[in-house]
Amino acid sequence: MEHTIPVERPWTPQMVIGYLYSTSFAARPLFGNRLDEFQERALSLLTDHDDAGVLIEHARFDVLLARRP
Template identity: 50%
Template sequence: MTRSEPSAPDVRPEQEALFSTGAEHYTRHRPGLPGPAEHRFPVARSWTFRHVLGYLRTTSFASAGLFRDGARHAAFEADARALLTGLTGQDGPLVEQAAFRVLLARRPGITR
């Protein structure tokens, strides 16, 4: 998708910053140069319960060090496993649908 100016409510702050730098104005007045463009790359990842619990251990909000003792952390992981089992069945898989967004543009005065 190529945009010449932000006009939709889904415009994100980084897009607003890009358009306010004048990149869109610069490329519009330079024949042959593309304007700012957004590219989306959809991905799907499969997670097992073991992967989810391993990921949670690396976060700042669910790592083992945040619990007073090992028993509380073990109880947390058991509760998480029970919740995930209720959502997907025995051991998943849990499928995460995501998209990476890449916003490409040229800055004024920069040529290659």
């Protein structure tokens, strides 16, 4: 049996930046002395695409339920 569960998550630009900093590919130490530049440019880009300060992530979870005979 297969189920699809749609999910919409609201994010602020600051929440996206915070999430990125929590990952191994965008952790703060990786930016060295360019951390402020990254944050300014990322916030500018995200703000250009937000709607009243909110970005909506559209995702879905596909769940497959099965058992062996």
